[in-house]
Amino acid sequence: MRRNMDAAQRLDRALGDELETLKNRALYRLRRITQTPQGAVIVVDGNRCLNFSSNDYLGLAAHPQLADAVHRGVADYGVGSGAAHLVTGHSRAHHALEEELAAFTARPRALLFSSGYLANLGIAVALLGRGDLALQDRLNHASLLDAGLLCGARCRRYAHADAYALALQLTRPARRKLVLSDGVFSMDGDLAPLPQLAMAAQTAGAILMVDDAHGLGVLGASGRGSLEHFNLELAQVPVLMGTLGKAFGAFGAFVAGSEALIETLIQRARTYIYTTAPPAALAEAARAALRLAQADSWRRQHLQALIRRFRAGATQLGLPLLESMTPIQPLLLGETQKALTVSEKLRQRGVLAVAIRPPTVPAGTARLRITLTAGHSEIQVDQLLDALAFAMQGS
Numbered sequence: 212m213r214r215n216m217d218a219a220q221r222l223d224r225a226l227g228d229e230l231e232t233l234k235n236r237a238l239y240r241l242r243r244i245t246q247t248p249q250g251a252v253i254v255v256d257g258n259r260c261l262n263f264s265s266n267d268y269l270g271l272a273a274h275p276q277l278a279d280a281v282h283r284g285v286a287d288y289g290v291g292s293g294a295a296h297l298v299t300g301h302s303r304a305h306h307a308l309e310e311e312l313a314a315f316t317a318r319p320r321a322l323l324f325s326s327g328y329l330a331n332l333g334i335a336v337a338l339l340g341r342g343d344l345a346l347q348d349r350l351n352h353a354s355l356l357d358a359g360l361l362c363g364a365r366c367r368r369y370a371h372a373d374a375y376a377l378a379l380q381l382t383r384p385a386r387r388k389l390v391l392s393d394g395v396f397s398m399d400g401d402l403a404p405l406p407q408l409a410m411a412a413q414t415a416g417a418i419l420m421v422d423d424a425h426g427l428g429v430l431g432a433s434g435r436g437s438l439e440h441f442n443l444e445l446a447q448v449p450v451l452m453g454t455l456g457k458a459f460g461a462f463g464a465f466v467a468g469s470e471a472l473i474e475t476l477i478q479r480a481r482t483y484i485y486t487t488a489p490p491a492a493l494a495e496a497a498r499a500a501l502r503l504a505q506a507d508s509w510r511r512q513h514l515q516a517l518i519r520r521f522r523a524g525a526t527q528l529g530l531p532l533l534e535s536m537t538p539i540q541p542l543l544l545g546e547t548q549k550a551l552t553v554s555e556k557l558r559q560r561g562v563l564a565v566a567i568r569p570p571t572v573p574a575g576t577a578r579l580r581i582t583l584t585a586g587h588s589e590i591q592v593d594q595l596l597d598a599l600a601f602a603m604q605g606s
């Protein structure tokens with residue numbers, strides 16, 4: 212007993228030292244407490260602010276039709292799903308959503324996962340093992356990088372958005388080769404050169420998997436994402452992962468692909484098999500979101516107009532914009548402390564734009580990750596630009 216106490220105390224002391232180091236390096240992270248639904252204006256830590264830090268790109272997270280769908284879903288199915296999909300957790304609502312997602316992505320089938328993170332882990336583990344090769348863009352989302360490590364395949368990263376570097380790495384011999392890429396890079400907002408990646412993969416007999424967490428709903432005339440933007444088909448991108456918690460304003464994720472791919476995931480994806488199905492009511496919310504995302508093309512048009520307005524204004528102010536045509540419009544600030552200082556000055560002006568620091572982004576590339584949504588107005592974008600002009604003075 213006594214020895215256990217000592218071990219517990221030693222652990223706390225060691226952890227305390229590590230936490231102290233994070234604080235000293237301006238890498239300590241704090242959670243803000245939100246008191247309102249997502250939207251252009253939210254109350255965070257008791258303060259009303261203009262919100263430029265959500266992934267609610269279409270402004271659907273607090274939409275009444277999604278809320279109604281959840282209410283109806285709870286009335287029809289209760290709250291908890293009670294079991295995994297393969298036991299008794301797979302409701303008619305989940306099944307209908309899968310069929311609608313398959314139709315939306317123009318693929319034979321789709322399979323729901325509880326989150327994008329779990330979907331990525333599940334795909335890699337189901338498709339890859341020892342003797343296989345996983346090739347990743349250097350700036351891929353953490354869940355893709357973790358998926359590569361977890362599946363036991365040989366993992367290599369290629370230079371960001373560089374199809375030529377990928378092609379060189381694809382010459383390695385392997386049983387099966389999977390190329391994994393974000394469609395839209397989550398912290399930079401740029402698009403992967405998907406046609407070139409698809410070409411390199413096809414040439415080498417490799418499979419391309421695209422994680423379109425930030426493209427779906429937003430890009431393409433009908434919101435079908437990066438693949439619609441580039442006019443790519445199933446043969447070029449056999450594995451498509453999309454999330455339901457960002458532009459769709461709900462929760463969860465899905466994979467869309469061939470019959471054989473989806474059946475394989477059902478049989479082999481451990482993060483599908485060994486976890487409780489999400490509540491059916493959330494599937495109903497996602498169904499409502501999918502309908503709105505398709506019907507309300509004005510959301511995408513308005514968002515694109517806001518992106519153009521922000522970029523024109525930021526260019527005039529000489530702000531350090533990145534090359535991005537998506538709602539993710541980061542300002543590259545470099546040092547961690549600088550990003551925190553600018554973020555804090557914005558907060559004093561009632562603007563929330565969260566600083567993103569290593570290890571989420573590479574060292575020396577700390578930034579403000581500004582995101583625009585269809586819920587913002589042009590006036591609010593102008594207020595953001597005014598606040599940025601103030602906050603960037605002298606920095």
Ligand SMILES: *Cc1c(COP(=O)(O)O)cnc(C)c1O
Binds near residue numbers: 422
């Ligand atoms: C957010 C995100 C995920 C994870 O999705 P969740 O549903 O939030 O778990 C995966 N990939 C990318 C690129 C993301 O931005």
